Amino acid sequence: MHAAKLLPQVLSTNRQRRISVAPMLDWTDRHCRYFHRLLTREALLYTEMVTTGALLHGDVARHLGFSVEELPLALQLGGSDPAELAHCARLAEKWGYAEVNLNCGCPSERVQRGAFGACLMAEPALVSDCVKAMLDTVSVTVSVKHRIGINKMESYAFVRDFVGQVSEAGCQVFIVHARNAWLQGLSPKENREIPPLRYDLVHDLKRDFPHLFIVINGGIASGEQVLQQLPLVDGVMVGREAYHNPWWLSQWDTAFFERSAHVMSRESVEEAMVSYMEREFAEHGTSWYGIARHMLGLRRGLAGARKWRQVWSDHRLKVSPARDVARLAKAL
Numbered sequence: 001m002h003a004a005k006l007l008p009q010v011l012s013t014n015r016q017r018r019i020s021v022a023p024m025l026d027w028t029d030r031h032c033r034y035f036h037r038l039l040t041r042e043a044l045l046y047t048e049m050v051t052t053g054a055l056l057h058g059d060v061a062r063h064l065g066f067s068v069e070e071l072p073l074a075l076q077l078g079g080s081d082p083a084e085l086a087h088c089a090r091l092a093e094k095w096g097y098a099e100v101n102l103n104c105g106c107p108s109e110r111v112q113r114g115a116f117g118a119c120l121m122a123e124p125a126l127v128s129d130c131v132k133a134m135l136d137t138v139s140v141t142v143s144v145k146h147r148i149g150i151n152k153m154e155s156y157a158f159v160r161d162f163v164g165q166v167s168e169a170g171c172q173v174f175i176v177h178a179r180n181a182w183l184q185g186l187s188p189k190e191n192r193e194i195p196p197l198r199y200d201l202v203h204d205l206k207r208d209f210p211h212l213f214i215v216i217n218g219g220i221a222s223g224e225q226v227l228q229q230l231p232l233v234d235g236v237m238v239g240r241e242a243y244h245n246p247w248w249l250s251q252w253d254t255a256f257f258e259r260s261a262h263v264m265s266r267e268s269v270e271e272a273m274v275s276y277m278e279r280e281f282a283e284h285g286t287s288w289y290g291i292a293r294h295m296l297g298l299r300r301g302l303a304g305a306r307k308w309r310q311v312w313s314d315h316r317l318k319v320s321p322a323r324d325v326a327r328l329a330k331a332l
Contacts, residue, residue, distance in 0.1 A: 014173070014213050014234065014235070015042075015257075016042060016043065016044040016072050016098075017044050017173070017213065017215060017234070017235040018042075018043075018230070018234075018235050018236070018256055018257065019043050019044075019226060019235065019236050019237075019238065019252055019256045020043055020044040020045065020046065020074075020215070020235065020236075020237045020238070021033075021036055021043060021044075021045050021046060021237070021238060021239075021242045021243075021249075022046060022217060022237045022238060022239035022242070023046035023047060023048055023049055023074075023076040023101070023103075023145070024048060024239060024240075024243060025048045025049055025106075026048065027048065027243055027294070028045070028046060028047060028048045028243075029047075029048060029294075030047075030065065030066045030067065030070065031276075031280070031290065031291040031294055032243070032294040033045045033047070033066065033070045033073065034067050034069060034070055034273075034276055035246065035269075035273060035294050035295050036242070036246065036249055037069050037070050038264065038269050038272055038273070039246060039247070039249035039250045039252075039264075039269065040249045040250070040252045040253055041253055041259070042252065042253045042256075042257040042259060043249070043252055043253075043256075044072055044073075044074055044098075044099070045070060045072070045073050045074070046073075046074045046075075046076055046101065047066075047073070047074070047075050047076055048076070049076045049077070049078045049103050049106065050063045050064070050075065050076065050077060050078065050088075051077070051078040051079060051116075052077060052078065052079030052081065052084040052085055052087075052088050053079075055087075055088045055091055056084060056087065056088070060091060064091060064092065064095045064097075065095075066095075071096070071098070072098045073096075073097055073098060074097060074098060074099035074100070074101055074141075074143075075092045075097040075099070075100055075101065076101040076102075076103055076145065077089070077092075077100060077101065077102055077103065078103045078106070078116050078117065079102075079116050079130075080115045080116040080120060080123075080126060080130065081130075082126075082129045082130045082132070082133035082134075083133065085102070085130050085133060085134055086133040086134050086136070086137040087137075088100075089134040089137055089138045089140075089142065090137050090138060092138070092140070093138040093139065093140050097140065098140055098141065099140055099141040099142070099143055099173075100134060100138065100140060100141070100142050100143070101142075101143045101144070101145050101175070102127070102130060102131065102134075102142070102143070102144045102145070103116060103117055103145055104116075104117065104118060104120045104121055104127060104144055104145060104146040104147075105117065105118050105145050105146045105147050105177050105181060106118055106181075106188070107147075107181035107182060107183055107186070107188060107191045108187075108188045117181075118146070118147055118150055118181035118183060119150070119183060120146075121146055121147065121149070121150050121158075121159075121162055121181075122150060124161070124162045124165040124166055125165070127144065127162075127165075127166050127169075128165055128166050128168065128169035129169070131144065131166055131169045131170060131171045132169040132170060135169070135170045135171075141172075141173055142170075142171060142173075143171065143172075143173035143174065143175060144166055144171055144173075144174055144175070145174075145175040145176075145177070145217070146159075146162065146174065146175070146176060146177070147159075147176075147177050147179060147180055147181040148176060148177070148178055148179065148180060148198055148201045148202065149180040149181075150180060150181050150182075150183055151180065151181075151182055151183055151184075152180065152182070153180065154180070154198075156201050156204055159176075159201060159205065160204070160205065160208060163205055163209060163212070164209070167209065167212055172211075172212055172213055173212070173213045173215070174205070174212060174213070174214055174215070175215040175217055175235075175237055176201075176202045176205060176214060176215065176216055176217060177217045177218045178197050178198055178199050178201065178202050178216060178217065178218040178219070179191070179192070179195040179196065179197055179198070179218050179219075180195040181195070182194070182195060192218075192239075192240075197218055197219045199216065199218075199229070202214065202216045202233060203232045203233065206232065206233050206234070213234045213235065214233045214234050214235075215233065215234060215235035215236065215237050216229050216232075216233045216235070216236055216237070217236075217237040217238075217239065218239075220236055220237075220238055220241070221238075221240075221241035221245075222241075223248070223251065223255055226238075226255075226256065227255075230256075243294075243297070244297045244300070245297055245300050246294075246295065246297050246298055246300075247266065247297075247298060247300065250264070266298055266299060266302075269295075269298065270295070270298065270326065271326075273291070273292075273295055274288075274322050274323055274326045276291070277291050277292070277322035278321075278322055278323065281322070287318055288318075288321075288322035288325065289315065289317075289318045292312045292313070292322075292325075293312075293313065295312070296309045296312060296313060304332055307332045308329050308332060311325060311328050311329040311332065312325065312329055
């Protein structure tokens, strides 16, 4: 769906960035985002990373299409060629995205072979050129997501100078994963767990760049942690916990945006997802199975949650209509 034709999307303020769901490869696809938007109306949602090559040489509609219900929405791009990034940023704006985010934080070897991700932190001049090329092309926000350092370099001066140089190119929004990225020797999963969290460095960035919008990311898994961070930075980005414990998102609008409490029950959210599955199958032939995987944490902590998950993740039921699977899950 070309959502830009349905609803112009503008992030006139940074309000939606007060709390956001991180871009997560293989997880935050459009089905996941539709599910998350049922739980929070306010938080900014991000796509999984899309490479410039995928948009330049692949199916643009497949990579950029989304449901209008997902708005507000940001696109994360992976790339390091300024002209290619500018072209892809134009596509993002045309499709109705509110923000284009440059990935300077992913440490995977595959991403490094593409000369982007965390290795770009060693080339702030190139990142600046990329940011400027996009800002010269689009009117939507251009942000950068990065780490506090690469390898075992623990100097605050490194990340301070990176942010300082890139901000001179016009970038005003920095999303900072408060761990170093080790470019050799660790898997992406280990890179999310082994390098120590150093929130103080992100707080120092906000102190030294008060005019920039600084979002903190990494290891934040409770409302209490979010509230501890918000006086020290401008926004909080939540990753794995938002995916594995999605019902937490239903508290966000009240806790962090002072909006009315979420009124949908878990059962009504599940029903809305079943209706979405039926629509996706009718319009695109999409199996419910690939959609249901994103909501398996919906009943986390409740009695019967394990059996409920087993039904929705049973590949033997793939050929059954989604509503029949829902009835089976409900009968347990």
